[in-house]
Amino acid sequence: MNRVVLIGLILVMGVCGYAQAPHIYEHTYPIVTQEDPEIRALMDAVSADSIEATIAHLSAYHTRRCDSRYIYEVQDWLVGRYQSLGLDTVVLHDFKIEKPGFPEETADNVLGIQWGTKTPEEFVICGAHYDSWNGDGADPDTIRSPGADDNASGVAGIWETARLLSQHKFDRTIIYANWNAEELGLIGSAVYAKECADQRMDIVGYLNMDMNGYLSEGSVIHIHLVYVDQDSLFANLFYDVCHTYYPDMPVQQNWMPYGDSDFSSFNRNGYPALHPFEDVYASSPYIHTRQDVLGVSVNNLEQSRRFAQVNLGVVAHLAGLSHADVGEQDFVNICLYPNPATDAVQIVSDEGLQQISICNLMGQQIKTLSLNGENRCTVSTSGFASGVYLLRISTVKGISNQRLVIK
Numbered sequence: 001m002n003r004v005v006l007i008g009l010i011l012v013m014g015v016c017g018y019a020q021a022p023h024i025y026e027h028t029y030p031i032v033t034q035e036d037p038e039i040r041a042l043m044d045a046v047s048a049d050s051i052e053a054t055i056a057h058l059s060a061y062h063t064r065r066c067d068s069r070y071i072y073e074v075q076d077w078l079v080g081r082y083q084s085l086g087l088d089t090v091v092l093h094d095f096k097i098e099k100p101g102f103p104e105e106t107a108d109n110v111l112g113i114q115w116g117t118k119t120p121e122e123f124v125i126c127g128a129h130y131d132s133w134n135g136d137g138a139d140p141d142t143i144r145s146p147g148a149d150d151n152a153s154g155v156a157g158i159w160e161t162a163r164l165l166s167q168h169k170f171d172r173t174i175i176y177a178n179w180n181a182e183e184l185g186l187i188g189s190a191v192y193a194k195e196c197a198d199q200r201m202d203i204v205g206y207l208n209m210d211m212n213g214y215l216s217e218g219s220v221i222h223i224h225l226v227y228v229d230q231d232s233l234f235a236n237l238f239y240d241v242c243h244t245y246y247p248d249m250p251v252q253q254n255w256m257p258y259g260d261s262d263f264s265s266f267n268r269n270g271y272p273a274l275h276p277f278e279d280v281y282a283s284s285p286y287i288h289t290r291q292d293v294l295g296v297s298v299n300n301l302e303q304s305r306r307f308a309q310v311n312l313g314v315v316a317h318l319a320g321l322s323h324a325d326v327g328e329q330d331f332v333n334i335c336l337y338p339n340p341a342t343d344a345v346q347i348v349s350d351e352g353l354q355q356i357s358i359c360n361l362m363g364q365q366i367k368t369l370s371l372n373g374e375n376r377c378t379v380s381t382s383g384f385a386s387g388v389y390l391l392r393i394s395t396v397k398g399i400s401n402q403r404l405v406i407k
Contacts, residue, residue, distance in 0.1 A: 001150050001210050001259050001287065002183055020228050024197060024270040027122075027204050029233050030317045032240035038323065039316045042164050043245060043309040048301045050163070051308060052294070054156035055213070059146035059293055064132035066097070066106045066181040068140040074130055075107035078178050081159065082112035085166040087176075089113040089388070091361045095191040099184055109188045112162055112176040113363065117322060120173045120392050120401055123363050124319040126161060126207040126311055127177030127189065128154030129262055133288045149278075149297040150287040151182070154209035157308035161315060171320030172204065173363060179262050182210075189262035192362075197269035199364035205234045205318055206273040208263035212307035213298030214284035221303045223310065224254040226263070226275035234272040241313040249306065254280045276307055332400040334393055340405035343382045349375055351395035358404070359390045381406055 057077070061070050075092070082090045093109040110130070116122065132147025146152075155178060162176040181187035196203060215221065223242065227235050235253070242251045257280060263273040277283070286297035298304065335348040347356065352373035358366045366389065371377055373396060384406045391402040 001261050002186060020230055020267045021270040023272065024200060025202050029237040032237065032244050032317055035244055039313055039321060040245065042316060043313050045164055046160050046305055046309045046312060048305045050160060051156040051304050052301055054159055055148050055152040055294055055298055058152035058155060059148040063140065063143055063145035064130060064147050065140045065143065065145055066131040066184060067102050071107040071131060071180065075110060078110045078130060082110065082162065082176065085162060087112045087166055088115045089361050093192055093362065095188055097181055097184060097187055102184065107180050109180055109192055110178040113361065114166055114174045115390060115401055116171050116173040117169050118171040118399060120390065121202055121357055121359065121365060122172045123175055123201065123203045124172050124205055124315055125175040125177055125203055126158055126209065126315055127179055127262060128158045128209040129179040129182030130155050131180050131183050133183035134290065144290045146293050148293050149211050149213045149284045150292055151210050153211060153213035153298055153304050157209045157212060157304065157311055160308040161312045164312060165316060169322040171322065174315060174319050175363065182262055186260060186262055186265050189265040193265040193269040193271065196364065201364050203266065203271045206263060206266040206271055207311055207314060208261055208273065208275040209307065209311060210261040210275065211283060212278050213300060213304045214278050215300035215303050216279065216282040221306050222250040224277045224280045225251055226255055226277055227253065228267060231272040231274065235274060237318060238274055238314055241317060242310055245313055256280045276310065332395055332398045334400045334402055336402055336404060340407045341381055342407050344378050344380050345404060347377050347379060347393065349395050351397040353377055353393065353395055355394040357392040361388055
């Protein structure tokens with residue numbers, strides 16, 4: 001979690017409820033009044049042991065400061081983990097740090113992308129920052145900054161969500177995001193969210209995980225949900241999931257008395273965003289110190305598990321878990337030639353082409369073509385950067401998602 005100085009805090013508190021950009025898109029949200037058995041089974045499969053192992057690994061790095069040499073090791077470890085799930089795409093999103101006193105270059109945001117089967121151009125994103133902070137010293141490579149609660153606990157929750165949901169199909173595309181340089185002012189997520197807004201990417205909702213492992217003495221497991229009123233419809237889905245699956249758990253709206261987190265990057269760029277938090281009044285007193293470790297700062301793994309369960313449930317409901325067997329889905333025959341391509345690609349289908357949408361690996365829409373049922377068309381790819389692209393091809397029979405490689 002990023003803390004701000006007192007003067008800046010007063011300003012934030014004075015404007016945060018009114019400075020959010022208007023939504024780029026408006027969406028309706030599912031109303032959840034009874035449990036979905038498949039989603040319940042997935043929520044029950046969230047493992048406290050797995051969460052503990054992730055937190056232990058991340059907090060074992062000497063530091064995860066974004067200006068340290070260790071941050072690249074963390075990035076590579078995260079990439080390997082998400083690749084092990086067999087996700088459709090794992091992307092390194094590059095950005096620069098433009099802050100006096102800090103180097104421009106740092107590790108990238110790590111994005112695991114699971115493409116939707118029906119409306120892949122609509123995105124559900126859940127994310128957590130993986131950098132840590134301790135300002136007690138001049139050399140970032142020598143400062144011990146374990147960051148167990150802030151924010152290995154959040155990264156562990158996103159990982160658990162990806163570990164379980166990646167084995168299923170969803171209508172919408174899900175992005176599992178791991179941000180860097182949050183502690184310097186939400187830099188990694190801010191660059192990404194602005195690029196998404198500039199490309200008019202359709203993000204239905206962003207769920208943040210930042211600090212969920214500390215429970216003060218005498219308290220019960222609970223969630224303080226941070227959001228602005230404009231995002232109340234999205235928040236209602238979160239409340240529905242909590243009240244339906246965990247009716248005895250207290251959850252209420254609150255605002256942090258200090259600091260900020262990556263959900264604000266999406267708010268400020270016109271996207272609905274929620275930030276479930278351990279407690280705005282009694283969060284871990286050990287963050288940004290050497291004592292942010294398992295057993296001290298993360299002292300309740302069952303609470304971390306509950307946060308991950310709710311995150312998974314909200315993502316699954318919002319992304320639209322597919323209950324259909326593979327055999328029940330219509331097969332749409334599509335041929336791309338050549339693939340890999342250079343300046344153009346031929347798209348052939350027996351079903352009658354209606355629309356072709358092309359997205360890059362960040363999920364940003366690059367090109368859209370409308371057709372009138374012809375069986376063949378040529379799409380110019382001149383000017384496309386080398387890489388992999390997703391084509392969503394609509395025909396009279398159904399929708400097919402195809403990958404295109406540009407050389």
